[in-house]
Amino acid sequence: MSRRDYVKTGNLMSLPDSSVEKRKISNDMWKKQVFFHLLNFYKSYNILDILKIINIKKINPQIKVEDEIALFLRNSLKYNRKFGLQGFLIAGGVNNDEEKKGLYDISVFHSDWRNDEGFPVEFHFECKNLNGSQNFVNKYVYYNTYEKDINNENIYDGGVYRYFNGKYAQNMNFGGMIGFVLEGNVTYTKNEIINKLNEKFNTSPNGDIIRVIDDSIEQNNFTFDSYHNRFNSEFVIHHLLFNFS
Incomplete structure (x- = not known):
């Protein structure tokens, strides 16, 4: 088992027994x-498991590595004792129930995680491979598929973009992105993503970048938060770039 001692996980909180008290948590x-559970996974995962997934791709090109790694991550948390004792649930392929249909790669729930109006809160993550190339950075953020819609207009896609084209987390004011860095330098890749985020989407002003907070999650240098305009308010995306190279 390989451990990454540089990863700072933060502290695990002792949740109240009472649902009434838990529903007061911000x-x-x-x-x-x-984030504690995601970072704890990243700190302690076995690199051989990731290499096995990558090697399966070489044998079966139909396999999508990012889907298989996301599945591995979900299962790792699903069977993690601390994650379960806190009452969290994790799922993949959850339908977004929005007008523009899509499936989330990772969704985290808790029966007592509620907003101020008492409605359930869901934390969704989109997962994308990264390999140091601009092509993968574009797919992480925003790119032209060069396919056409029924009006003969170009169709755009991208992990970040899906939070602003009506597809993802429309009832939330936050979401997540997890980048699986399979090749290349994490810092370089992070900077390229931030540069790309400064481009205007075809949904502008929705999606326009407001600010970036670097090293935002427990001061880990492979994390950052990007704040965007959406529906005339702020929407934050929490980014974690996991180095699997």
Whole structure:
């Protein structure tokens, strides 16, 4: 088992027994617990498991590596004792129930995680491979597919973009991106993503970047937050770039 001692996970919170008390916990505190579990996974995963997934791709080109790594991550948390004892649930392929249909790669839930109006809160993540190339950075953020819609207009896509084209987390004010860095330098890749985020989407002003907070999650240098305009308010995306190279 390989451990990455440089990864700072933060602290695991002892949740109240009472549902009434748990429902008073802020979104920021809930998110810190989700980040703890994601970072703890990253700190302790076995690189041989990731290499096995990558090698399967070489044998079967139909396999999507990012889907298989996301599945591995979900299963790692699903069967993690601390994750379960806190009452979290994790799923993949959850339908977004929006007008523009899509499936989330990772969704984290808790029965007592509620907003101020008492409605359930869901933390969704889109996962993308990264290999140091601009092509993969574009797919992580925003790119032209060069396919056409029924009006003969270009169709655009991208992990970040899906939070602003009506597809993802329309009832939330936050979401997540997890980049699986299979090749290349993480810092370089992070800077390229941030540069790309400064481009205007075809949904502008929705999606326009407001600011970036670097090293935002427990001061880990492979994380950052990007704040965007959406529906005339701020929408934040929490980014984690996991180095699997």
